[in-house]
Amino acid sequence: QITLKESGPTLVEPTQTLTLTCTFSGFSLSTNGVGVGWIRQPPGKALEYLALVYWDDDKRYSPSLRGRLTITKDTSKNQVVLTMTNMDPVDTATYYCAHWTSGGYFDYWGQGTLVTVSS
């Protein structure tokens, strides 16, 4: 059974750096063809892809946010960490991590964590 859970601060001040952790179980991020991605959703708005780390440690980022994002994996801890620098109120959103398959889709999602950017 695959599960994922996001954790991190619920409130971040503008210009600060956000660090989110995705802790998962039921699969290994060293298995060929597996990945973990981050997707966010501002209140009342659509899903937005942020970043993806693959089993071989290859990493991909959304071009619109590439300079602000860093994604890393710790296979031994079954965790993936996303950092986003220079936070702004427009970054207020629910942040999801999800299990990615080689078929190109996200088949298991975490419950999401709401991050509010405000002073």
Place this chain on the structure above:
Amino acid sequence: QSVLTQPPSVSGAPGQRVTISCTGSSSNIGADYDVHWYQQLPGTAPKLLIYGNKNRPSGVPDRFSGSRSGTSASLAITGLQAEDEADYYCHSYDSSLSGSVFGGGTKLTVL
């Protein structure tokens, strides 16, 4: 503005059939990349509904079906039920962006 275009809303009466379109371009759906669909019930995380254009994960009723043609894809829901009221998102890969792209989402209302 999303790379994949969906109608903001659709509606139908119980028992009816509705379709949700997802229009892309030559760098995503038109480049033969697969389309996937997610259902997001109010206050919950998205759930995979259709993968690889037309395949249903275990547990998804066969009332849900997907198709792809050219630069577009569609999700069809037959025998509409009140529990189908949710937001629906299409998802694909875009070669010019080198990453995943989502549609803007469609809110389904069951009348």
